[in-house]
Amino acid sequence: MSVQADPIALTDAASATVQPGGGSTGVRRKRRSLGLLRNRKALIGLIILAVFLVLAVIGPWIAPYDPNAVTRLSLEPPSAAHWLGTTNTGQDILSQLLVGTRGVMVVGLLAGILATFISVVVGVTAGFVGGLGDELLSLLSNVFLIIPALPLIIIVAALVPSAGGLTIALIIAATGWAWGSRVLRAQTLSLRKRDFVEAARANGEPMWRIIFFEIMPNLTAIIASGFIGTAIFAILSEVTLAFIGVTSISAWNWGTVLFWAQSSQALVLGAWWWFVPAGLCIAAVGTALTLINFGIDEFVNPRLRNTAASAGILRKKRIRARIGFTPVYRGAPSAAETRDALTTADALTPTDQEVGA
């Protein structure tokens, strides 16, 4: 697309240099080093995720009670002693959530890593070898994409007696790799035809070298976003499996909390503190991961990034940026704008040239 119209090409080129830095001022250089962190969405996502990762590590230690300890304080609403209240058997819900964080995170990350590995192998190979190999591998990933994963996971998990975290991660990875592989294949296909890959081939570089040094570096963003996508899928699947009671109901994770809440009539009893916090945790982790993915998207796709980065200025200047009706902005009478107006009016004077450049 960038080859087409001049203004668009220039837009992309300009924004590519404007945004990640490349200017001469110190401010811009600083921004560049921060990279993805400069994106507000990604930053918020990373912070939330970091909080949960820390909880996954220290959760069992900081949990105030033993999550399995049965007490007489049945269905206590949140109080100073039990911040998130208790279950019908008097177990401390906060402790259950804290202890359960590790299970959720470990399975999510593990399944994410495994699935990403499979999708990279299948997707990159398919895109790179082409021909019949590509046809077969694409067929395989399309089949896996379209077969509903959850029922499949359920029958497998149900047939494996006492499925633990690792087994669940394996099953989820085996069913959740297809989407990433599809995206990676498409990207590899387009990379394969680019000049630098063609040049490497013409130079007689070995295949593994081309794949690892020419193609893979250009896929990092897609691999990262694929990893995050599968991690979300894995966490949701794992929690769901625990909620419907397929996996072991004695190992704590957020889904187990919800399983007990549902089966102990927490809804009817109005014990909101039992099922609301666990769901909010899932939603928070899910939101954090999607935010990071949006950050990556905007980082990679300049068209999305432009809208996000400049939204504030547009609103302030009351410019409506849209296709087909270029806004006319003749400046506002505020101080900063006056300088702008001067710049445009006297753009031909040497001093202003330097300011503008």
Add this chain to the structure above:
Amino acid sequence: MTITEPTITRTATTKKPVLEIRDLSVDYGYDDDAVHALKNVNLTLGAGEILGLAGESGCGKSTLAYAATRLLPPPGVITGGEVLFTSSRDGHGGDLLRMSDRELRAQRWRDTAIVFQGSMNSLNPVYKIGKQLMDGIRAHEKMPAHAMRARAADLLSMVGISKDRLDSYPHQLSGGMRQRVMIAMALALEPEVVIMDEPTTALDVVMQRQIVEQIMDLKRDLGFSVIFITHDVSLLLELADRIAIMYAGNIVEDAASSEVYHQPRHPYTAGLLHSFPPLHGPRRELGGIPGSPPDLMALPSGCNFHPRCPFAFDACPKIDPALGPTLYGDAEPHRSVACLLHDPAVGPGRLPDELAARPAG
């Protein structure tokens, strides 16, 4: 300082103006880091004229065309100037930059139409050609369905395409055919101004030739004015009445095409001419311009062209020249140039031999 003020430009055209671009400035980006893509550009298109707009890629020629029609996509923003359309038929018109959406919609296609670069993406892939020809007409004129279809068929045959192509989808046509369809579409409402943005770039040489000839024929029959954008100066020399040369968001020379060819007054124009083999006359050495097109993010001070200019002198890095008369002044009333060599106050007072061919008159 002795800079020539950006006063009212000398119009190079001798005809009645249909489109006057005055002090047009365009930025890419909305904050202080914005790139100034166009800086106070002045250009006038006369009625029935073919005006060529040339320069290396990234010099702002397409930006100028799209900004003048307000079709420049985000993050483009027009920061000043006016674009006056005045009909040579009934005198209606106005400033495009001050029109409401509604007025602009009504003005578009009826008064000014555009043939876009890259016919591949210019047609909606999911609509038939006929539908796309007709919806443009329908938006501006009321007529019965069969009459509209007949009109669309006429338009197609005008550009040499059989009318049963009305029911084809864009992907069923060749690149050349798609470009012809775009031309037919632009002429649907007999506009007075047609802007053509590299209409032949994506095509092979034979097809280019045919399309250019077709445009010339149609222009003769229908009498519209053309702004023809290309990086191919040799094509313009043949086709255009007048040529404006752009560099780094400025027009650096504006003159009749024969004058541009025989008596270039700007070092950049001379350089551009040297990068193409001459069409007629004695062969000369192919040179090209040393260096690369400037980065709009970090423009050189003073005259933007000075780092690449073989004739740069001490004032060039300090003063940015405005478009003004040539050193020969009133002897060349219809041409202008933005170069300090032509400024009697700072320049050396005489031109290098290469730029000094005497005016014919």
Add this chain to the structure above:
Amino acid sequence: MKYFLRRVAFYLFTAWAAITLNFFIPRMLPGDPVHSLINKFQGRLSTDAIKSLYVLFGLDKHTTIWQDYITYWQNLLHGDLGISFTYFPTPVSEILAQALPWTLALVGFSTIIGFVLGTLAGIGLGWRRGTWADNLLPIANFFSAIPYFWLGLIAISALAVTVQVFPASGGYDPATVPGWSWEFISGAIYHGTLPALTIIISSISGWILGMRNMMVTVSSEDYVTVAQAKGLPERKVMFGYAARNAVLPSISGFALSLGFIVGGTLVAEMVFSYPGIGYMLFQAIGSKDYPLMQGAFLVVTISVLVASMIADFVYAFLDPRTRVEG
């Protein structure tokens, strides 16, 4: 035409793969739990029923896997999916036949509503990007990260327990007799509203976000600028040029993500004790009813394949490029 044949071939292949997968999974995993369950019902099962269960789970050591595979297909084509342990001795096929209409109605209706509303909202947000409407994006983002079943729990606690507007469980009014009577249908709609709302709310954000990004991308295509240059009315450019093209990847995405969505909605059925396939699956998990689980998987998969195929054909109808060339 070539496109249609290719797609049909793909779906047939996928159906075969899913059925074969269903055959092999029990064989790759330890069969003891099934064995002990069959033994529990030993005296009450007919020999035919035992034989089909043995084929289904590969318990008969005397037959080869190939023979089993043939018999498995034969049974399948006769609609024999084994006997359910939960609803002993009802055949699995009978249970699923009863549950399927409920799932089709609930999931089909709410998924399509979610897709249509989400797409429309995405068109609006994508077209008016950079305005106040962008503030809705984080909210949509948050909702897309919520699991269906939890939203279901919240919906029940808010609208069925705290404020008793909707029933908390079931698919119809137990006082009515299932049939084409107005009482029954209105009861079913009343019972289905809350699960449907849950599914719509949790699936809609994904479509909004996806469609919005596609609108942003398509809006910078040349043909949209051409449409504006032609002075076409705003609505025409927005719907006929931008959205008409942006919706294409959205529809193929719909076809591909149906499996995922249906998975989520099955869980929503479990939460609402809605008498569809998902709830049957839930029952099956509780009582380790393996034949019912396997049968549910097959029925869900085949339904998803059919739905995806329909979505694919809609795509072909909307995109002339697929129709003419393969």
